[in-house]
Amino acid sequence: MCRRPRRSQDDRMEADVVVVGAGHNGLICAAYLARAGLEVAVLEARPIPGGNTVTEELTLPGFAHDSCSSAHVLIQSNPLLQDDELGLLSTWGLRYEHTDPAVVLPRADGDTLVMHRDLDATADELARYSPADATAFRDLIGEWTTGLAAVHGRWSSGFDLGDTPPAKAYAALRARSAWDVVHERFSHPAVRDLMVWLSLATIQDPRREGTGVLPSSIAAGRLRFGWSTPIGGSGALPAALLRLLEAHGATLHTTAEVDHVAVRDGRVTGVRTFDGRTFTARRAVVMSSNVARLPDMLDEVPTDLAAAKQAWRPGLSVFAVHAALRTDLAFTNGLHSVAAGLGDTAGIARQLDAFYRGETDTTNPWLLVVNQSVVDRTRAPEGAGTFKILTIAPWTRADARPWSKAKADFGADLIDLVRTRVPTLDPISIRMESPHDIAAHNPHNVGGSCHGGEFHLPTGERLVGWPHYTTSIPGLFLTGSTSHPGGSVSGRPGRNTARTILSKLGLNPATVMGPR
Template sequence: MVMGHNGAGGSAPEVADVVVIGAGHNGLACAAYLARAGLDVAVLEAADQLGGNTRTEELTLPGFAHDSCSSAHVLIQSNPMIRDDELGLLTKYGLKYLHTDPAVVLPQPDGTSLVMHRDLDGTAAEIARFSWQDAREFTAMVTEWGAGLAAVHGRWSSGLALGAGAAASRYRDLRRQSAWDVVHRRFAHPAVRSFVLWLSMATIQDPRRPGTGVLPSSLTAGRLSFGWATPLGGSQALPDALTALIRDHGGTVVTSAGVDRIEVARGRARAVRTTDGRRVEARRAIVSSAHLANLADMLEGAGTPGDLADARDRWRPGLSVFAVHAALRRDLEYPSAGGPLRSPAAGLGTTDGMVAQIDAHHRGEADARDPWLLVVGQSAVDPSRAPDGQATFKILTIAPHALADGRNWADAKEEYADALVELVRRRVDGLAPDDILALRAESPVDVARHNRHNVGGSCHGGEFVTPDGGVIPGWPTYTTSVPGLFLTGATTHPGGSVSGRPGRNAARAVLSALGVDPSTVMGPT
C-alpha cells in the first residue's frame, strides 16, 4: 500500500532550468515531461506530502489507506501519458491500474440495482430491464461517440484546434448543449435518466449548464472502457511514479516548500521564494500550479498583469464538496440480479434530487434528501487498502462552503455525515452501525484546509465566468503575459479531475516556447 510518502527528501536547489510550483499530479506530470526532455527541473510543494488531490493517507485508523480526494483515475486513461505510456510510468515505474467490472452500481429504491459493466452490450442489457428503447438509445450514444466525437474530444482536452469536418461540427454542437438537455432528450425512463445524469456529474459541474453536453457521452464511454480505474495501492501511486521519474532524470521534488512570491525582474519571471525564505532561481521558466485565484497577487517586482488579474476576478468555486471516510469491518455488498455484488463504486441520486441539491447548494443549504452521491469502496478490488479483510469506504457529495443558517460546519458536519450514511445504509449490506470501525467527516471547510488548492472547498479547480456570461471549468491558456511564467494545474484547461491533461499540455507550451520540439517526449495530440 502507498501511504504517507513524501517522495522527495533533500533540499531545494539554488537554481534550476525550470521551477514548478506545486506537486499535484499535474505539476508533476509537467515536470516529468520537461525532465525527460533534458531540462533541470525543481518541483516545490507546500504540503509535507506530495500529490495534491491524488494523496493516499491514513485518515481513520492505522493501515486503512484512504484516497483523501481523487479515487478513480478514468480520464487519465485516454491521455497519451498513460494510453501510450509516453513516460514509462507503467512499464518502468510500477504504476498499475485495475480496470474493474462492474464499473459502478446504482442501487434502486425497490431493492434492485442497475449495474454498469465494462462493456457496452452488458450495460445495455441492464438498461433494457428498465427500457428497451433507452437501451437502444444508450448504444447509439456510445457508438456515435466512438465514431469521431471521441477523437475531437481528445484534441479539445489537449488544448488543440478541433479542426474541420463533420465530427468537429457535431462535437461543437454537443458542447453548446447541457448534459441535462441531452439526457432528457435521449432517454425516457427515470432510472436511466438518473443513471446517465449521475455519470455526467463526475466532474462536479452543474449538468444544466451549457457546455456540459459532451459529459453524458464522454464520461459514459470512459467508464465502459476502463471501469472504475483504480491505481493499485492508492491514488498516491501516480504522483510517486512521476516523482521517481523526475529524480531519475536529475530533477528535484521538495515538500514543505510553499512558494508565496514569484520574482519578476527585467520583464521576466526570474525566481521563486518560499514562505520560509528560500530562493530558487529559474534559468529558463517557472511553471505555476498555484491557484489562479491567488497567483496574480504572488508576483513581485512588476505591476499586476492584466491577464492574471482577469483570471483571479473571473474565478469562482463552483460546487464545493463534502466527504465521509470510514474504516469498515468488510466491503459493502449491493443487491443485483445475480445475488450480492461487491463494487469499487456506487451511485445514488435521481435527476430531480440532484438538481434540487444543486439549487440548495446555491442557497447555502446542505441537502441530504435525494442527493448526487458517490460511494467508493476500493478495498473491494484492492485488498491492500485495508488490513485483515476489512474495508475502506468513502462518500463524496456536494455541500456549500458557508451555511446560510449561520451554523459552523464544525458543529453541523457530523449531522450531515450521519444523514448521508443513513441514505447509503438503506441500499446496501455491510453498513450497520456495528460495521463502522471509525468514521471521519470532512466539510468543505475541512476540504479547503486539507489542500491549499481547494479554495472554497472545491477540489475540482472551480470555474471561470467568461466575458459573455458563460462558464468554463479551466482557464484556457498555459502561457501568461509575463515572459517565462507558465500555468498548469486544476484551474487550467480542461479543469479538475485526474486527467493529467493540464500537466501534459503545459509541458508542450513550455517546450515550444523554449525551442524544444515537444515530439521528442510526446505524441502530436
C-alpha cells in the same frame, strides 16, 4: 544528461525550470521537461507530494484512504498512459485495476442498476427498464466512438477543433447542457438517473450549458476503463512520477509554500517561499497552484492574470466521509463493486437548488460511494475495507451554523442514507470533512473545491479551465486543475503545459511525446 539543480554561490537554489506544486499535473509537466533534458526543481507547500492525488491513513492505522481523487479514468485516454510515453506503466511501477462493474446504482425499490465495462452487457441491463433507452444508449456511445471522441481528444489537448462535421457536431453538443441531452435522449427514470449521475462525475452542475458532452464522454470512459483504480491508492500516480523524476535528476522540496514570484526586466526569474528560501529559474517557472492565487504573489499584476483571478469561482464545493469498514460492502445478490452511485434525477435537482441557497438536501442527493478495497487489498487489513462518500455541500450555510458543528450531523445523515440502500455498511471509524476541511487539506482547494472550480467570463461563457498555458510574463507558465481542460485526474493540463514550454524554449516536444 540531466543534472540535479545546484546551489549558487549566494546559497540560492537554481534550476532550468521551477515547478510550483506537486499535484499530479505539476509532476507530469515536470516529468516531461526532465525527460527532455531540463534541470527541474519541484516545490510543494505540503509535507507530502501529490496534491489531490494522495493516499493517507485518515481513520485507523492500516486503512489507506484516498483523501480526494479516487478514480483515474480520464487519464487512461491521455497519451501519457495510453501510449505510456513516460514509461510510468512499463518502468516506474504504476498499476491500475479496470473494474467490472464500472459502477452500480442501488435503487430505492431494492433493485440495483449495474453499469458494466462492456457496451452489450450495459445495454442489456438498461433494456430491463426500457428497450428504447437501451438502443438510445448504444446510439449515444456509437456517435462518440465513431467521431466525437477524436475531437474531444483534440479539445482536451488544447488544439483547434477544425471545421469537419464531427468537430461541428462536438461543438454543438458541448454548448448544450447534460441535463437537456439526457432528457431528450432517454425516457425511463432509472436510465435518466444513471446518466444524470454520471454527468456529475466531474463536479459540474449538469443543468449548465457547456456540459452537453459529459453524458457521452463519462459513460464511454466507464465502459472502456471501468472504475480505474490505482493499486496502492491514488498516491501511486505521484509516487511513480517521483521515481521517474529522481532518475532524471530532478529535486522535490516539500513544506515549500511559495509566497512571491520574482520578475526582473519583464521576465520571471524565480520564486521565494514563506520561510525565505529563493529558487532561481534560468528558463521558466510553472505555476500549478490555483491561478486565482497567483496575482497575490506578484508585485505587479498584468491584465491577463488579473482577468483570470476576477473570473474564477469555486463552483461546487464538496463534502466527504471517510470510514474504515469491518467488511466490504455487498449489494443485491452479494454483488461487490468499487463504486456505487445514489441519487435520482429529481433528488439531484433538489440538492443543487439547495446548494445555491446555502442549504443541504439529503432526500435523494447525488452521492458517490467508493469501496476500493474490493479490488485493492493493500488498502485495508485482511477482511476489512476502506470507504468514502463524496457529495456536494455549500461553503457557507444559510443557517449560519459553522461546519465544524454541523458536519457530524450531516455526515451521519449521509451514512444513514447509504445504509438504506446497502445494509451491509458497517463502519468502525469515521472521519467527516466539510468544504472547509477540504480547503484546509490542500491550499489549492480554494472555497472547498477540489476540481479546480470554473471561470465566469464577461461574455457569459463558463470555462472549467483557464484556456492559456502561457502568461504575458515571459517564462511564466500555468498548469494544474485551474488550467484547461480543468479538474479531475486527467493529466492533460500537465502534459499540455509541458508541450507548450518545450516549444517556447525551442525544444522539440516530439522527443518525449506524440502529436496527439
